Amino acid sequence: MHVLAKEAVLTGARVLVETLSLHGVQVVFGIPGTHNLAIYEEIGRAGIRCVTSRHEQGCGYAADGYARVTGRPGVVLTTTGPGVVNAATALGQAYSDSSPILLVSPGVPTGHPREGRGYLHESRDQSRAIAALCAWSHRVTSVSEIQAAVARAFAHFIEGRPRPVHIEIPVDLLEARARVKLVPPYQITPRMPGARPLDEAAALLRSARQPGFVLGGGAQYPGYEKSPVGRIAMRMAERVGARIVTTVNGKGAVPESHPLVLGSTLHLAAVRRWLASCDVVLAVGTELGPADLWDDAFTLWGRLVRVDIDPAQMHGDHIADVAIVADAELAVRGILERLEQLDPMPEPPGNGWRHGDYEAELAELTRRWSGQLAALRRALPPESVVVGDNSMCVYHGALVGMPMDPPGRFLFPTGFGTLGFALPAAIGAKLGRPHLPVVALAGDGAFQFSLQELATAVELELSLPVVVFANGGFGEIREEMRVRGMRPIAVDLHAPDFPALAVAYGARGCAVKTPGELEEAVTEALRVPVPTVIVVPEDD
Structure with a gap:
């Protein structure tokens, strides 16, 4: 212009x-x-x-x-x-x-x-x-x-x-x-970290016998490119023998296939026990909030190094022992440079990690969706953008059951916890990165908050698989009612014929029964220039 x-x-x-x-x-x-x-x-x-x-x-x-x-x-x-x-x-x-x-x-x-x-x-x-x-x-x-x-x-x-x-x-x-008089935008330089807290952070990590890293959304590079914060954090973890766990918004900042990476599993009891036992925790760009931990009373017992652009986080629920208010990339790079000037540790610590507890809890959490999630992993290229709704199939399933390595991205509505996010957010993601595969995942309850946006996706001719896991309503709330000893009320919802509704909008639609059929449907949906609604029945 x-x-x-x-x-x-x-x-x-x-x-x-x-x-x-x-x-x-x-x-x-x-x-x-x-x-x-x-x-x-x-x-x-x-x-x-x-x-x-x-x-x-x-x-x-x-x-x-x-x-x-x-x-x-x-x-x-x-x-x-x-x-x-x-x-x-x-x-x-x-x-x-x-x-x-x-x-x-x-x-x-x-x-x-x-x-x-x-x-x-x-x-x-x-x-x-x-x-x-x-x-x-x-x-x-x-x-x-x-x-x-x-x-x-x-x-x-x-x-x-x-x-x-x-x-x-x-x-x-x-x-x-x-x-x-119109003028161009003025340049803003990143916030630089101070030398003293970087020195203190490096010294703590070098002396730690059981270090742990938590990477949040602030550790993700703006946009889709591979996160430099994640790459630097991996080098730091390998040097000091730390394991890395990410928040939901930090998922994909580091490769979840790496043996030191625990994925987005802060909500697992085994991971919280390990994190609480770490003598030094480095938290980058995260509130360490209950929405990620699924625990309002979680306590860290070790020393906490916080890196965040938001100074308010230094005095949040978990008060920083070393506070680094700065651009995340500049801060972690500064810590790594100081660690590399120190003698390497003779042997990485064992880190107090009990692998069996973690595996058992992970398997139980994802049991209901394991076949479908495996099918999705096979159908989606590594660079895919996965957009999840606030649905059981996502926060119990895909969050931990679909490991992601950079440059893949996982978008999810944490904290505020809205419903209806997946489809319109996937439309925005596809418009922002049209050359990348994008898939939306939602439960049938959440999908009905925004299914009218199928018309938008059709109009834009977007190749977009929309996978709907159907359990007949608000499954999570139904389960919470049962735990309370309640008779489920107001959670069993009538659902339309989603595939037929998709066709009425000018999209494609189908229902699948097996993981193999799901893999085939998603693979085909990535090839056609219209959205495809794929309904997967979910066992209650």
Whole structure:
């Protein structure tokens, strides 16, 4: 797009779109409405690609998937009021998973009275409501302020923890004109670690007899490329004899086929026992939160070295003994350089690891889906992107039953724990990396939260297998009711004929019974230019 070198008189909508273009935005996920038409008019002139989901929540999830595989912020454009609120759940999920999402919406006009007057899509305080679910929400008050607000958003994504933000532009400012000088984005340098904490971390790891590493989402390289943090962490682990476990968002940062890597298994009791017994733990880019540990009361007994871009994490549930607030790659590289200057350990420690407990627990957890997961591994190339919904087949099954080596990626809605994530996020991931195989995995309950996005995938001609594990409703909640001694209530759901519904949308659909049939169906689905819904019956 043409970059303006001098001041010019521009509308607010033009300033917004020009500024987005200057920041490298190539695609916008949104739904047009009465109040954002001026923005869409400028987007059309700018040549930015518009992806129209069937619900604003789907726009948010698609932007999230796009951001996770490209490393570029996902941009969502809604109309005022209900459009913004519809996207709120996706913003909450992006906040939990540290995804860089920019939501842009119109707002009520600048002179609108606070008590309201029945204006279309009017809400009491749209910006304040959304601010509760994202890093910040800002309502601009002039045309000239729009450029600064967008620049602030993109700086936030780079210099700190990349959580979602919202910019509200009063609808009258979109058509208003002002003299504005557009400038390119300013450069932001990574946050450098201090020498002293790096020295302390290296000394602790060198002297540890039972070290353990935890790699979170902050250890993943932005985008799809192989994580340099993961490569450096592997070298460190081999040098000091540490085992590595990852969080869900860290899955794929290191090769899960490596003998020192335990995969994304923090929720296994055997792994938590081992981690609690480590005398030194290095945690990179992770909250060490209950959503990953499945344990609200987990306690570390050893010394904790924390590497995180977010200073608040140093005083979280697990207080750092050595706090390194810095860019993760610079920090772990600095620790490794210091370790390599020290004498290598004569023999890596045994690490207190009881292999049998881990294997038995892993086998029991994945027993229900072992055949199907093996079939998926055979059908999917190593570089595949696997997008999971908050379904039993994923967090009990694929998370641990589908080992992943770089550059494969695993996308999952942790923390906030939304349903309906997989299909729209897979659409965003496929748009972000069209040359890569992408597969969506969901239970039949979760799939029905966003199945209308099949229409979006059909429209975009995406080759996308959508594997639906059917257990007749909300299987996890059903099991929790039984554990409580309850009679299951409100969890057994009527499901449509998913393959027939897929065909009605213009997609393909089939039902399979055996792992062999699943492997064949997924292999075929990767070859055709439309999404394919593949239903797998799940034994209760």
